Amino acid sequence: MVSISRSLSTDNTFAYVILSNDTSTAVNESGQWGFVSQMTTSNGSVTAKCLEFKPNINLNISLIAIR
Numbered sequence: 734m735v736s737i738s739r740s741l742s743t744d745n746t747f748a749y750v751i752l753s754n755d756t757s758t759a760v761n762e763s764g765q766w767g768f769v770s771q772m773t774t775s776n777g778s779v780t781a782k783c784l785e786f787k788p789n790i791n792l793n794i795s796l797i798a799i800r
Contacts, residue, residue, distance in 0.1 A: 744798040
C-alpha cells in the first residue's frame with residue numbers, strides 16, 4: 734500500500750511501470766511488474782495485489798486516475 738493524499742475509492746486508476754534507461758535493469762523491472770495483477774484505490778491510498786509472487790525490487794510506477 735502506498736499513501737496518495739488525493740486518491741479516492743471511486744477512482745478508476747491506470748498504472749504503468751516507468752522503466753530504467755539501462756536495458757538489463759529495464760528487463761528486470763518489466764518482469765517484476767508482471768507479478769502485479771491488480772491495483773485498487775481507496776481514499777488516500779493505492780494497493781497493489783500480487784497473486785503468487787511479489788516484486789523483489791522497488792518499481793517506479795505512474796498512476797493516472799479517471800474520475
